[in-house]
Amino acid sequence: MSYELQATQRTPALIIYVIDVSGSMCLPMGEKRRIDVVMESLSTAIRQMIFRSTKGSRMSPRYRVAILAYSDEVYDLLDGIRGIDEVARLGVLPELSPRRLTDTAKAFLQVEKLLQAELPFMQDCPAPLICHMTDGAATGEDPEPIVKRIMQLSVPDGNVLVENIFISDEMLREPIADPKRWGGIMPDSVLVDEHAIKLQSMSSVLPESYREMMGESNYQLNKGALLMLPATSPELVSLGFQMSAATPVR
Amino acid sequence: MTKTYTYMKVDQLKEMPVTSENEQFAWRYAYSRAQETRKMREKGQDYLTFARNQRSFLFSLCDGVSLSYYGDIAARILGDALLDWLSSEIAELEDDSLRLQKHLDHHLRDLTKPASQLVAKHPIPTNVTGMLRDVLEAKRQRGSETTFVCGRIDLPSTRYPSGRIIVAWQGDSRLRLFDAGQEVSSCLPGVFHTSERWSTLHGPVGGEPHLFVGTLRDNQRITRLIAYTDGLAELDEWGRLPSDGQLQSLINQAGEKPASDDIALLEVSWNPEGFVNRALDREERLQAQSGIRGKINSIVRRLV
Incomplete structure (x- = not known):
């Protein structure tokens, strides 16, 4: 359980994005809508994966990606899991339109099904990562038991990782002054928002190899920090998505 | 004429099994592309070139950075430029390490202008479109990058009665020195760090290149060196250098791994006592x- 296997063409990393597209995602964040900030950051993360997968002008698809958007239904934006080379050929990511509710449990159930189908063929690959982005409390069934089950799924490289990016201004007692000097949320950090506390218990510990990759981009996250981001600014949303693509590569 | 060199450049488009040759110097070298690169019949991003005459052996070994714009471009440009520098009058006549280091640093900075022009002109295939093209153009803006190890060995002569060795490097390509079977690499100052490299845009990255000048038989007897790229990291654990067969087997095994990388290797040995021509x-x-x-x-x- 080292989380040190490298993402290669023969052993690609699987990253599943789970994106809340409930009505509140239309609220402003800076000068843009939350949903637009999220899509820009997702696009940046995809470009980062393309960047890391390119040698000369050839892409060796080191990543496989699925994008699930959810509100009261789950929308599979790429129609399954796609190699990063296929995503690159799309040119742009499909657009997201905000809907009404936030049925997080339904989305994670679909993630669980995807993983159960994929994991038998991923025994030599890096542990998959689920990157969940939301801006509010889940409606419907409690997602926590499903997420806990997902976190117990594993490959030899480690258990499935779950990252949560939470768009909220009220999660931390003190705002983050400089994301590059921020140490991250620890398992015992005191959060002030009830939904944030739930997400804290649904977040994996940041693997050392990921922390080192983030360190190369000058982020100083503490050892033992959680894969959880309070997305109070576009920069922090971007950091969250960068973290999702920090699987080691050569 | 002792100054006339015989040059060798490895072909980046094919494998070179472990090959040994023997003149005044004895050397063996090998080149192997990463598995994915071989399958796609593409150029490797490592580059190895060397030159020798009866008295001197010069070499440069570069590992193009695949996260940069076509790392093979930087590796080739720098590899050839380093060999030019090693055969220049300054490298032939100067033995003060600080002056050599400054001169090499300037040489590598001056190289950025023509190198950047080559990168700017380098075409991206027309069939590359969409996000991939955007990413490649973004990479182009950041330049092409490579790590390097280079050196010059001069056998004892009137100018250098105890012979002379110059080695320079930047990045994590390996360079190891031996006295017969005993490794003496601890005499090399400085670090071999992944973050250090040469860039067509910035020149040396992470400080000036590291440089060492020594004799072949005074304070520290040196009779052999080996340089190789990180694709053959398995060789780090070998205290004694492997036979040709063992070396080829190591290269083959490294090439079978999912994370296989390009491999370039050069080993040179000499007799610092016996050659007084x-x-x-x-x-x-x-x-x-x-x-x-x-x-x-x-x-x-x-x-x-």
């Missing part, structure tokens, strides 16, 4: 004398 010494003296005689004749002609 009187004929060459006489030739050098004659060259020097004829140079002085030529200059006197030229002045006399002008005066007349």
